Amino acid sequence: MNQKYMLPLAGVFLLFLLAYAGVEGVGLQWLFGIVIPYLAVIAFIYGFVNRVMCWAGSAVPFRIPTTCGQQKSLPWIKQNRIDNPDTAIGVFIRMLFEIFLFRSLFRNTKAAFNRDENNKLTYSWEIFLWLGALAFHYGFLVVILRHLRFFLEPVPVCLTFLEYLDGIVQIGLPGIFLSGIVLLAAALFLLARRIFDAKVSYISLAADYFPLFLIIGIAATGIAMRYFTKVDIVGVKEFTMGLVTFHPVIPPGVGGLFYAHVLMVSVLFAYFPMSKLMHAGGIFLSPTRNMANNTRAKRHINPWNYAVDVHTYEQYEDHFREKMIEAGLPVDKEE
């Protein structure tokens, strides 16, 4: 068994059991429902801000965008303004495409090598990672937005509308929310890829499996509460409103499954800033994407640029003067 994923899996199970047993057996609702969520949110906000500030505190000495298209040069050569932007607007659009549509990932190809008489290397478009990633992130986004209904009273109309769209496929009662299903399916796809694709498996760390298992656990417990155990939704809202209004309450009739869900969410929050999940913030600060390719037109300043030793022309001429004169090369000093 591969401990790179068995240990994180066991860890997530342990979290689930801890909360479930803690609530059902020992009655630690206050710990898993109040103390830990508050601490987790504090850790998340502090950690996230801290990490972003820490990145922002590092200098950007050179303007080094990765150019993925034709540069701006002569007026009659068509520039690729998005993949090789030379203006702030171009950069903004490039970043929008990166952040909302995962443009770079969209380019993904799959290489194959056939050892036969032709020995051809071929590259085919590989869309599944892009699709999986997009489904995962947008599924998650809609799920999070939908959960805002637990924290807002009255529930804004836009949220009700989002719910309406999310539940447009109606099968039975309660109506199915697509986002939760998409999130779970996409997370399982990403997990399967990590385990079964030899290359991805080889590079994966425990830190890659842990958040996946955690999110799968969160989605699974959420789905279980909504469709199967039918959690006391009024009690849950009472609980969440208590948290946001800083008058926490422990409603009766909400069971261990809910607290397991809350604990896993809390762990995800607290874990976020110290993990690779910070790619969510990092993408905004990635210098190869968020800079304009105009260094020859507009001087970029390096805040720590320092003077260096150079071999000057005078030193050079002093060294070679005789040979230069003999060869008929002009010199600054005749002797």
Next chain:
Amino acid sequence: MSDELKPDQLLDKIDHTPSCGNWMDTPVHIRPGMYCYAAKAESVETLGLPNARPWNPTDDDWKLPENWKEIIHNAIKERLERFRTFKVFMDICVRCGACADKCHFFLGTGDPKNMPVLRAELLRSVYRNDFTKAAQILKMIPGGEKLSGGRPMTLDVLKEWWYYFFQCTECRRCSVFCPYGIDTAEITIMAREIFNLLGLNIDWIATPISNCYKTGNHLGIQPHAFKEMIEFFTDDIEEITGVNVEPQFNKKGADILFITPSGDVFADPGTYTCQGYLILFKYLKDKYGLDVTWSTYASEGGNFGFFTSHETMKRLNAKMYAEARRLGVKWILGGECGHMWRVIHQYMDTMNGPADFLEEPVNPITGTKFENAKSTKMVHITEFTADLIKHGKLELDKSRNANRIMTYHDSCNTSRGMGLLDEPRYVLQHVCDNFFEMPPNTIREQTFCCGSGSGLNAGENMELRMAGGLPRANAVKYVHEKFGVNTLGTICAIDRAALSTLMEYWVPGVTVSGIHELVGNALILPGEKERETDLRCDPLPGMEEEEDE
């Protein structure tokens, strides 16, 4: 290359499926054919870089300074503060694997540690161990160290770094595909800076930078010899065209200073490209009175300092502006080179500017303002020539290149660090009739490296170079077989040397040519005699029979 692997043996070795197990448990084996020799002590001394001494990568003892671990730790720390790229790229990789099969070295060797993500993880694992909270928390629980994906710095780790960061050509292809723009070149650059603090450069980089610093160019060609070499070309050109192109050197008050990689002066087939420049400048002088000078002091466009450290890059690059200022030219024109142009385009003005002693570059013949170069004041020769052609300022006879069936190789640096894609194609298509592109996933921003960039074009690492160049060669082979392509055009001096060897190995029958070699063939000089041969002294199309008689 008889003692090295045959193409078939090399192909047999390729397997893109990594074995099971943990990469951290796979020890590094520094294998002949895959690594470059250690820097000679005297070359390291020229620039006053640390720990100059004789050493051998295959020895157990690398003769490191006693506090080498501390040096590395402090160097990482300092670079995390100085380079946001480094810091962000250490933190945000999700190991999605999109970059894995984008690296030419991975495609050519199948070595999983050549997957860009894993190359970065070699360093990231130590970063996690030394600099992240998560690892420090996990270390407190038993067995937690393994969970964090971190590892402490050891001599074996350093050797692994050295082996694999000298198997990266800083081509940035992975960065095109990374959803966060993580650029392995940036990580390789940091690793190599660290190596140089310990005296761990390779000689193929250290000796060129030493020469470049002292004598002005990588090959250590002294001023009189530099002039003589170009005068040899002048003789050759006179024999072919009947015109003396009269190059000028170190001329004060010239309009333009021209700088190109010294490889063009020294090594075939770059020399033919150099002759192309000479013919172009003669033409412009006679027709339009444009005054171009060469410099023996700034006689190197290339900058192997870029493969050493940011500081060394700056020290070597400083000569360009210094010489332009001394000669009092209006602006600088740069020849065909790859990494030279990444340095000029993305670094030079920041490092050694502002170039306020130069004028905003204007082509005096066409009146075109090179708006994109108005601060750096250095123009790429294909931008310049494309502008001349567009305005009908060059008289060209394409038929002299009619026997060339062309394809074009984008060099990594000009495509992914600049975006110079259509200018060279425009020039090519105006001096040559037969042009075929390689498949779309292998050109433009997705172009494959020659396998020898970033100072790895030595002789002793031939297996690495041929393996790394396989994806490029494979695409050339495709157009060679499909369209009969016989010439590979390029605008990079390392390409001209490296691709020639690569073609000989993988696609015999394809020659490598700079774009301005073809310009030189096609350009009709005022007062020239009827040419019978091209710049390589091969008969021009239609002249073959006369030769036989």
